[in-house]
Amino acid sequence: LEILYEDQDLMVINKARGLVVHPGAGNEKGTLVNAIMHHCGDSLSSINGVVRPGIVHRIDKDTSGLLMIAKNDRAHQSLARQLADHSITRVYHAIVYNNLKEDSGTIDRPIGRDPKNRLRQGVTDPERGRRAVTHYRVLERLGPFTYIEATLETGRTHQIRVHMAYINHPLLGDPVYGPKKKYPGVEGQMLHAKKLGFRHPLTDLYMEFDS
Numbered sequence: 106l107e108i109l110y111e112d113q114d115l116m117v118i119n120k121a122r123g124l125v126v127h128p129g130a131g132n133e134k135g136t137l138v139n140a141i142m143h144h145c146g147d148s149l150s151s152i153n154g155v156v157r158p159g160i161v162h163r164i165d166k167d168t169s170g171l172l173m174i175a176k177n178d179r180a181h182q183s184l185a186r187q188l189a190d191h192s193i194t195r196v197y198h199a200i201v202y203n204n205l206k207e208d209s210g211t212i213d214r215p216i217g218r219d220p221k222n223r224l225r226q227g228v229t230d231p232e233r234g235r236r237a238v239t240h241y242r243v244l245e246r247l248g249p250f251t252y253i254e255a256t257l258e259t260g261r262t263h264q265i266r267v268h269m270a271y272i273n274h275p276l277l278g279d280p281v282y283g284p285k286k287k288y289p290g291v292e293g294q295m296l297h298a299k300k301l302g303f304r305h306p307l308t309d310l311y312m313e314f315d316s
Contacts, residue, residue, distance in 0.1 A: 106140050109314050114180040114306050115173055116141075116159075119316045122169040122293050126160060141174055149174070150181035161185055162260060167278075170197070170298025171316050175306075183306035188260060194302030194313060195257040197265055198244070200295035201274040202283060205251045209242035212268040216261040225281060226263045228271045237261040239268045250277055254299075265296060 107119040118137070120126070125136045141149065141159055149159035159174040161184045175181035187193045217234030219225035228234070238258035245252040251274065255265045266282045269275055275283030279294040302313035 106137075106144055108144075109171070109316070110312070114176055115184070116145075116176065117301065117314050118172050118174060120164060120169060120172050120298075122167055125166045126163040126172070137172070145176060149176055150178045162188060164298050165263070165266075165294070165296075167293040168197075168296045168298060169316075171301040171314055172298070173301060173303065180306040184303060187303050191258055192304070194300060195260070195298065196300035197255045197257070198252070198297045198299045199255055199265060199269070200247070200250050200252050200277045201269050202250060202277060203274050204246055204249070205241075205243055205253070205274060207243075209240070212239045212241070212272060213237075214268065214271060216264060216267050226261065226267050228267060235259075235261060237264050237268065239265055241269075266294070 107121070108116055109119055110117040118141075120137060126138065138160065145159070159176060159181070161173055161175050161181055164170060164172060173184055175184055184193075214228045214237060215231050215234030216226050216237040217229040219227040236259060240256040240258065241253050243251055244254055255269075257264060261267075263282070266276055266279055270279075270282035277283070277288060277295040278291045279296075280287075298316070300313065300315050302311060304311050
């Protein structure tokens with residue numbers, strides 16, 4: 106575990122790309138939860154049960170970066186409430202295909218399960234999906250690619266991946282929403298959870314971390 110911060114209420118972890126967050130089909134061991142349980146013992150929130158103790162939010166296996174872990178139920182409830190009211194700062198860096206025309210923009214399109222593929226999410230009509238808002242800005246133009254910063258206003262499954270693919274700028278290295286063919290030298294999707302900010306559940310002080 107790469108722990109950036111830890112106290113009696115919570116931890117902030119920098120997750121490596123390729124690491125699954127919690128056990129599931131085909132991933133019973135070697136997950137982030139297994140490592141957290143080894144580190145913390147019984148000092149984790151119980152709200153998500155024995156499979157996902159302490160997990161307030163998650164990022165994809167092939168996404169690297171910052172995650173917060175709740176070490177008790179009070180902390181979990183506070184952090185979950187902040188997620189629900191969209192007051193948590195979550196900033197990602199990504200490399201996407203093609204040259205974005207604008208220097209910045211906002212994608213406000215609902216996201217729901219793709220009816221043709223249960224493994225995918227997709228932009229859908231409001232009746233079938235949930236509101237999803239992603240703000241993006243260009244950091245650097247890299248010829249056939251663009252290096253961007255994406256800020257989440259909401260937190261839907263695969264939100265950045267779905268939204269960027271929707272505007273024809275899928276993530277480099279994402280075979281689910283982008284080109285199936287691997288780009289030479291690229292392993293995994295180019296998406297990193299760079300910044301995470303929230304109010305501490307006990308002190309109410311704003312804390313922000315950068316990876």
